[in-house]
Amino acid sequence: MSNTCEKRETSLTSWRRYVVRGDVHRIKLPGKRGHVQEGRRYAVIVQADDLLALSTVVICPTSRTAFPASFHPEVMVDEQPTQVLCEMVGAVDARALGERAAHLSHEELRAIEDALLLVLDLP
Secondary structure (H helix, E strand, C coil): CCCHHHHHHHHHHHHHCCCCCCEEEEEEECCCCCCCCCEEEEEEECCCHHHCCCCEEEEEEEECCCCCCCCCCEEEECCEEEEECHHHCEEEEHHHEEEEEEECCHHHHHHHHHHHHHHCCCC
16 A cells, blocks of 8 residues: 555646646636635636645636736636736645646736736835
8 A cells, every 4th residue: 555645746746747837727716705706717827836846836816707907917718808816816725726728928927927016015
């Protein structure tokens, strides 16, 4: 019988091979509390590639109906304009990630980085 730690290490390693910063994945977010997004949607991976072997991953959820704002950069997902909700940045269990739907362009990822700098008040 194999060790649980070995199984976890193997599964995280294989998961890591298929996920990079800027990927857009289908995701099922937990139940709604307040104005937090819930349900099936897409999420952009914003975590540094060097940390993607962790059991959690930092994402920004998306919306096709959010209001335009400087902290809601627009990207194309499935050929539809989609807002990235940078004020909702958070960590989720890596197992919540579904299929990869897209990978953002350099310009789209840069717009998200700028919005995160604004939301998090970073220099």
